[in-house]
Amino acid sequence: MNDGLAREMHGLCGGCDCPVDAATKTVTPPACCDTLQIDASSRIRRAVQDLRWVPGYRMPMDPAPNTWGYKERLVDELFSELDGRPARVLDLGCGTGQIFVDVLRRHSNVAYTGVDQDGYALRHARDTIGKYDNVTLNAGFGEAFSGDGFDLVLSLSVLEHVKRLKPFLATSVGLTKPGGRIVHRYDLGHALTPSTQGERLRVAVARRLPVVVPASRFTTYPDQRTVVDQLRNLEIDGITVTQCQMPCLKAAMNHIDPTASTSAALAQRIIDLEADLWETVGRSLPDEQRDRLFPTVTISGYRRALRRSGRVY
Numbered sequence: 001m002n003d004g005l006a007r008e009m010h011g012l013c014g015g016c017d018c019p020v021d022a023a024t025k026t027v028t029p030p031a032c033c034d035t036l037q038i039d040a041s042s043r044i045r046r047a048v049q050d051l052r053w054v055p056g057y058r059m060p061m062d063p064a065p066n067t068w069g070y071k072e073r074l075v076d077e078l079f080s081e082l083d084g085r086p087a088r089v090l091d092l093g094c095g096t097g098q099i100f101v102d103v104l105r106r107h108s109n110v111a112y113t114g115v116d117q118d119g120y121a122l123r124h125a126r127d128t129i130g131k132y133d134n135v136t137l138n139a140g141f142g143e144a145f146s147g148d149g150f151d152l153v154l155s156l157s158v159l160e161h162v163k164r165l166k167p168f169l170a171t172s173v174g175l176t177k178p179g180g181r182i183v184h185r186y187d188l189g190h191a192l193t194p195s196t197q198g199e200r201l202r203v204a205v206a207r208r209l210p211v212v213v214p215a216s217r218f219t220t221y222p223d224q225r226t227v228v229d230q231l232r233n234l235e236i237d238g239i240t241v242t243q244c245q246m247p248c249l250k251a252a253m254n255h256i257d258p259t260a261s262t263s264a265a266l267a268q269r270i271i272d273l274e275a276d277l278w279e280t281v282g283r284s285l286p287d288e289q290r291d292r293l294f295p296t297v298t299i300s301g302y303r304r305a306l307r308r309s310g311r312v313y
Helices: 003-009 042-050 067-081 100-106 119-128 166-175 197-208 222-232 249-253 263-280 287-293
Strands: 085-092 110-116 135-139 150-156 176-189 236-244 296-303
Touching: 042 197, 067 100, 067 150, 067 176, 067 263, 085 166, 100 110, 110 119, 110 287, 119 135, 150 166, 166 176, 166 197, 166 222, 222 236, 249 263
Parallel strands: 085 110, 085 150, 110 135, 150 176
Antiparallel strands: 176 296, 236 296
């Protein structure tokens, strides 16, 4: 195995230090990884070359400009539902934290913890929201984060990049206090409308041969029913599913000048219109049509409260 391929094969199982055996041309992951051995076959070699997995590549970190209306309003709504009481919020996959700059200023009652595996994004986050007294930032994958007792656990545009979905969901539930809320919002655009041929190939390989793709570069098409079923099995109650960001309305949102005096009202009108269309049209569509018309999915619920002497607390 040449040095270049060895570097690219290194860490295929998701960030672990996987030794490469030059004689057998195999990568042997430790027990914590998804598989015991990855054969560096010609098929994998071609996939690595086709997907341009070169040193320095990184996934897009931040939402496009058109999401400032959607995500910031979602977060503001979630924080407002805390009614001003002191609350701990965990963001699994915080990225640069840009959408929280104004929201955290408005909701000083929130003690915010952000987690992200991208060091560059975290450095940027420390410059944007890290200066706030109510913010803590941590490096690492979401499924490896430890803690408990959060009033709200959320992930935004993250599930489509999660390789180990079941552990990630289980961790997100375990970090939520009984009675607390959990919200996962993810995007299907990478899989449905890839912007480049390289992105199309990355998604295809991640869906068919996921062991080849490093966890830090993973992109796939999360199955809605799988996510809902796993959360339900983890004792999440009151699960709701909504979808949004219709391509035409998202494009319109992208052309709104956020500095204009009428921008907030106009953005809210778009969001309200889309919510009406989802309820009256979207819910009854076949899965494929639904996902193409409303490619952003929000799954929300509450962790089941503790039971004592037959009563729920």
